Each structure stands twice: as C-alpha cells, then as structure tokens.
Amino acid sequence: MIYSLTFLLIVLLAYVRNLRDAHEDQRVKLFKTLGIEEPRKKKIVGFFHPYCNAGGGGERVLWAAVSFIQRTEPDVISVVYSGDKDATKEQIIAKVKSRFDITLSPDTLHFVFLDSREYVEDAKWPRFTLLGQSLGSMYLAWEAVSQLVPDLYIDTMGYAFTFFAVSWLTGVPIGAYVHYPTISTDMLARIQSRKTTHTNSDAIASSPILSRGKLLYYRIFMYHYAQALRHASFIMVNSSWTKNHVDSILAYSDPLLDALHMPLEVIILPLRLIFKYILPTVSANKIPRTTPKEALIVCPSCDTREMSKLPLEGRERMVISICQFRPEKDHPAQLRALSELLRNYPQYRAPFTGIDGGVKLVLIGGSRNDGDAARIEGLRQLAKDLDIEVHLMFALDQLTLAYPKFSHAQDHVEFAVNAPFPEMLTYLARASIGLNTMVDEHFGINVVEYMAAGLIPISHASGGPLHDIIVPYDGQPTGFHARDPASFAEAIYKALSLPKEEELALRQRARARAVEAFSEQAFEEGWKASGWRQWL
Template identity: 50%
Template sequence: MTFLLLTLFIPLLLLYTSHLRRHASPFSPRKQRQKRIALLEELGLGLEEVGRRKVLGFFHPYCNAGGGGERVLWTAIAYVQRTQPETVCVVYTGDLVPKQEILDKVMARFAIPLSPNTLSFIPLHSRHLVHDSTWPRFTLLGQSLGSMVLGWEAMAGLVPDVFIDTMGYAFTYPVVSYLTTMPRYPLLPFGAYIHYPTISTSMLTRVRERKAGVTNSEGVTKSGVLSFGKLIYYRLIMYLYSLSLSSSQFNMVNSTWTKNHVDSVLGHKDLVMDLVFGVPPLAGVKLGLGGFWWAREGTTIVYPPCDTKDLVGYELGGRERVILSVAQFRPEKDHAAQLRAFAHLLDAHPEYREGKEGVKLVLVGGARDEADLGRVEGLKKLARELGVEAQTTFILNAPYSTVLHYLSVASIGLSTMVDEHFGINVVEFMAAGVIPVAHASGGPLLDIVVPYKGEPTGYHATTPETFSSAFHTILTLPPDEERAMRERAKAVAVERFSEEEFEKGWEGVCGAWVG
C-alpha cells in the first residue's frame, strides 16, 4: 500500500509542477519579482531595494510554539539582524496570527528582541498536513508527503535567496530544488538545522526487536506480520529520507546523538530499495528531481543556544524542595513517567509528602492545541490516581518570567524523554544551578549531563525506581556537596551552550551561504 501511494503521488506531483513551471507559474521569475516587491513594500522599503536586499527564508511551520527549536530559529534571526542589517528574513509558518503577536511572544518567552523592519511571515495554510493527528495511520509517510505540499506552498509564496529549514522537514528539499530550478534562476542554496531525524536506525531496531514505544504500538509488536510490514515501510521511508537529506548544501545538527543518527541515515543504502527505484545514492554530485543531489559526507554539530545570561546569576543556596519539569506537553516528553517517578519517591519516603521535608513537582510547559490540552487533562487524572495531585502543579503556556522564577528556586530539574535529541531544558536547569535528573539517552547522556573536571554534574535514570533514587540522593546531599554540584552544572552550561557559542557555530556553517 505504501509503495502504491508513492508510485501514484510522485509522478502526479512531477507532472503538476512541470505544468506550473511552463505556464506563468507562481515560481516564474516575473511572478517572484512581483512578490519580492510586495514584500519590500510591506516592510516600508522602496523599489530600488529589490536587487540589493538579500532574502533569507526560514522554513518553520510551528514558529510560535515556544519550544527549544523555536529558540534556535529566533536566535539565528536575531543574529542575522544584528550582523547583516540589510538582509530581510522571512519565516514560512502555519501560525496565522499578526506579526507583532509573534514578536511579543518571542520576547516574553525567550527575551529575544527582534526588529519588525526586516522580518516578514509567509503563511502556510496547509500546515495541518504535517500534524500527526491528520495521519492516524502511516503517519511518517503522511507527514512527509504533507511537508512536500508545504514546501510547494512556501516557494509559491516567495522564493528566497537562501532557504533554511529549521525544523527538519527534509522531504521539502527535493520539492524546493525542483520548483526553483529554472533557466533564469541561479541554483537556490538550501540547508537545514536538524533537531531530530524524521526516522532513525533506533526506530528500525525497535520494530525489528518488536519493542513497544511511542513510535511502535503494542498492537504491532504482538504481530509478526505487522512488524515485518512496518520494517519494510520504515526502510522505504529511510531510503527516501536519505536521498532528501543528501540534496542540501549544508546540514547542522543539535547534538552528538542526532549527528550519529543523521550520519547513519545519510549512509543508508539498501540493495532492495536500489533495485526498486533504480537510483541508488551514488558518490559525488547526482542528478535529482529537476536539480542536483549533493552527496553529504556528514553533518556539523551546532549546539542550540541557551540564554545563560539570565540564569547564571541565580543563588545556589537556599533552594526550595521543588522538582521542576520544563517541556511541551507532547507525547514523546513522557510526563506520565515523571508522575510515576514522583509517586514512587513519595511512596518510598512518606516524609516528603508534607511539612518541612515536603517535596513538590511543578510541570511547566506549552500546550499547542486541543490534543495537548487533552493530554494535560489525562496527566491530571493520572496524578489523582497515583495519589500525588496535592503535591503536583501544572503551569501551561507560561511567560518566560514564570519559567525564570521556577529555575531560580527549584532544587531538581527533571527530563524523562527517551532519546531526547538535545535537551535545552536540561541546559537551562544546569545554567540556573538546578541539578538535573535526565533519562540516560540522547543529548542529556552524551552532551549535557557530563562530568566536569572528572566530577558529576547531575544524574541519569531509566525507570521510576532509578529516578526516585536520584531525587532522594539530591535531596539528602550535604550542603557543601550540593553546592559544588550546582557550580559544576552551571560551568558546563555556560562554557558549551551559550548564545555566543551557537552564533560561532552558525556562522562557521552558514557564513559562506548567507553572508
């Protein structure tokens, strides 16, 4: 079924876009010049600026979500505005709200000032096509095809001078390449900042070993036939994902974990898939859909920025007995695991339920839509069932000032996501002097909660019991040892994950393309 859908969709897409390119399409140079003039007029710039102003396009359908990925986007744009004031930035987004409302939220959530004079937004009306709820079955395939439609919509809105995908929708790249490859166009440079691979070798491993998880339901794991079918489906998606990634001129990733997985995907070659498609990823420059496939030998780690300036000044002593979670209420963040770990702590140590020794769990996070709000209601119900409702607080869509307040008073920072691609929330914990307890996987394991001068900066765990044990250890540390660990955690955050380090990495990779 998956192969049939692809064999039907891709030829139709090619025929349709070929027709558009030949008949005064929205991608023609004439139409695009008109759109660029309209953009500059919207920004209060004159017609004489059309040929002089470079336009950078940032593809970020959920730019108003307020998460770590959005901090990367806005920090990058702020850096461009500061170092290249003549450059115009456009954001392709499905957040159809006034510009000033978005800028106000960026300031409230991240304290990043942006100039409206060289920033504009191109609406993506089809964003629902990349939402997981739109595709209850064959979700990866549906979202990938949906992102191709969004790529078409973005280029119809405006073809920039450089296209940068800051969310990781790699299936847009061949669409962007094809639609902008015309005799009168120069080759459009494009690249990506990848937070999380669309598909990874670990996902294939879970299906092969029939292990249940967020991306592999129990219904599939219990069936050998369904598991085999899903494995073939995943191999197909990975093959196409590899081709799409290979078409970009530069790829940045946010962590060692992401780099390992994306580099593995870039090298993915499957003989069966080669025979099916007849276009194996050969070495060197390769002919692609209307443009060129550029062979990518690897990716570059550019750690996401953490606003350490606002955090490093917090007092390390006198912290409240608060376990703090800062994460969007999405399924993969696994807030249910946090509640179970907290319940295990209170069951093992009843003295932590109230009084002077009482411990609180505070969950601060963004809720993007009705699905997220429904998830929060489910978590509140679980808290009641576990008997921790009185000790648990949920704070939704909090302004940055509220996040800062809790970072200044909390003792422990909690992150339970398995294979967290980076974990900017964990960096914020450490920069603020909050001792982290994070799942022993992904970025928190490989890049963030790492020893400093041979001494620990936090704890890793995998089960409610081990998380609970780490909580208890921190809550009973002697004051001098506790303070020393907070100082080490702060030092790692400041030295590795500051905005300045991000800007250096961004310039090192993108400078040749966007300068």
C-alpha cells in the same frame, strides 16, 4: 500513455517556469511591505518553521538564528513560513521576547502564513503517520514557495521531505538545522525487536507479521529520507547524538531498494536535467551544489547570562520539568517517579512548605493545540489516580485551557501551562531539581537551562543529556541519569539527600558546564561556521 505523460510534463514545466518568473514580483511586494526603498542589495533567507510560535526549544533555535542574522547581516531579510495564523507579527515578536528574552526587529522580519499546516499534524494521519506528515510537508512547502521564493531556504523544524519540493520548484540552495531525525536506525531496531513505544503500538509489536510489514515500511521511508537530506547544501545538528544518526543516514544505502529505484532514476534523470539547465533559476549563486558528507554540531543557545545570576543556595524541595506537553516527553513517567518517591520515602509526603517539608513537582510547558490540551487533562487525571493530586493549573496564553483550580494541603503536583519567561525564571530560582524523562532526547535545552540556573539535573540516560550535557566537569559529576520511574525516584532522593557542601559544589559544576559550552556566543559561532552565508 506517452502522450498523456508528455502533456503532464509540459504542464508541470509551464507551472514551474511561471513560479520562477514570478520571483521578482514577489520580492517587490515584500520590500514594499517592509518599507525598503533600495532592495537591489537585499537577500531573502526563508525559514520553514510551521510552529514558530510554539515556544519550545526548537523555536528558540529559530529565533536565536534570526536575531543573529538581524544583528550581523543588515542586507538580509528573514522570512518565516509559519502556520500560526491566529497570531500577528507583532504578537509573535512579543511572545519571543516574553518566552526567550530574544529581541527581534520587525524591519527585516516577515511572515508568510500558511493555510495547510494541518497536513503535518500527526492527528491528520492516524495510520502511516510518517509518510502522511512527510507528504503533507511537501504540500506545505509548495504553499510556502508559491507565495514567496527565498534566495536561501533553511528548514529549522525537521521537514526534510520539503527539500524535494523546494529543489524541484525553485532551484534555490537548501540548508537544514536538524533537531531530531524523522527516522533513525534506533527506530528500525525497536521495530525489529518488537518493542512497544509511543511510535510502535502494542498491537503491532505483538504481531510478527505486522512488525515485518512495518519494518519494510520504515526501510523504504529511511531510504527516501536519506535522499531528501542529500538535497541540502549544508546541515547543522544540535548534538553528537543527532550528528551520529544524521551522518549514518547520509551514508545509508539499501541494495534491494537501490535496484528497485534504478528504473525510476532512468525516467527522472531527463526531468532533472530539464529543471537544471533549461528552466530559469531563481538563485544567482554559482557555487556548485554539493551533498554534505557529514553534519556540523551547532548546540542550541541558552540564556545562560540571566540564569547564571540566580542564587545557588536556599533552594526549595521543588522538582520542575520544562518542556512542551508532547507525547515523547513522557510526562507520565515524571508523575510515576514522584509517586514512587512518596511511596518509598513517606517523609516527603508532608505538606510542601519550601526548603523543608514535602516535595512538589511542577510541570511547566507550552500547549500548542487540542491534542496537547487533552494530554494535560490526562496527566491531571493520572496525578489523581496516583494519589499525588494537582495543586494548581493555570494557562497564561490560551483561554481554551481554563482548567479548574485545585488546592489541598497534601497536593504535590502543579501545572504551569504556557508560562512566560519571567514566570519560568521564578521557578528556576526556587527549585532544587530539573527533570527530563524523554528517551533519546536529541539535545535537551531544558537540561541546559536547569544547569545554568543552578538546579541539579536528572535526565534519561540517552541522547544529548547523556553524551553532551550532563557530563563530568573537572572529572566530577554535574547531575544524575536514570531510565525508569523507579530509578528517577532514587535519583531525586539522592539529590535531595546530598550534604550541603557536596550539593553546592554539584550545582556550581553544573552551572560552569552550561555557561561554558552552551552560551549564545557559542551558538552564533557555530551558525557562522556552517557556511550559510556563502549560499547567498
């Protein structure tokens, strides 16, 4: 047994040494690809973002950061580890411009395309999804750094377990931008209270034995998630809600698991010392590694300049929702809220004609894969079942989403799948209300976009929209909060029923709040304050 372990250790050390020694060859190949003739002063920042081409709020943060680095750090090469193999570098840059109006230079941007992204998809792990995705992310990180080792590794999508692999294999500094903790104390509380959610099925919630088993599983996962986060040298988060959770996770301890973990630590400690002091390190940085005690809030940027130019008056009786078609966004609640509104206030069942007449709900969002496409089809069927129907569905990016088109005078729902930035601006210029129904939305960049564009925001009373975004401005409200379809329906009715002067004042306050707090400049100042540059 001892001989086998010794042999495996020797093989592992040999592999890691070979990986680190290959670092210079990888750099030379990269600089040659980019046409860089004097690479000695260049540094490489690697962004781990397997879904960089998805077009959501998390992707906007990634590209805003890359754009900022390109404009302010000419000697830094941004490398994005992506699983979007179906798109070229030029196509991704073009989509970023179309979706976010962010301009990227191809000269200091490189992509490392990954083959194993399927291992971080929830469909791959129907059971023990959190564990499966986390182990899959470690494998994906190995695939990433085996192709190119950066000077600084930054995860911008939320795969903290990759920090184990990157730290052990490369020794480079690690940073993180956390949109949403993989697990939180709220999730533990929901399991303990046996509440049914999209992450806790009714079969488990209704069983005391299964609930206790899942609670233990979550405790163990939380313990190791905290260990992973402590590998980072700096952590940025997108809201006070996320900061509170991440800070509590960084300080998390479990006496029982600590005791069980102690023998393993005795075995691992010599291995850590070997990795730290014997193997060649890729990074020349001599700054002592420190575990962050707390996270820094760096709110995502929003293109408030363009959106704040949109007119505040003459808005149509249109409610829009801008978010990816993911289960946690809870689009069914939006359809049920519309159904509730039409049932309680039948005057809104009139044909939609714009400023007067009936109400229309437009669902705008990105579809990433077959799972999202199936959800869209399910939402279309739900709209039919609720007797609110579907007016129009169209897909601008994915030919696989060539849905049939529907047109009827009494239809009140419209889908805009993968709509580009100019199309989204058109909806923002016309609509009266912006809707967000996700529970514990970590930030809510869509809510910021609503407010900057002059819409009246209505969000779930939790997370970032409650604590950071839809908050009083000059002591006056900037929008509405709700908790279920019935209260969302009432909030929509209140927003549509406001006297003209009060409505205009509310839109003005919401816009002022968004422009002042969530501008591109504020994001860049926060990114700079994180201290990321010192780790190069």
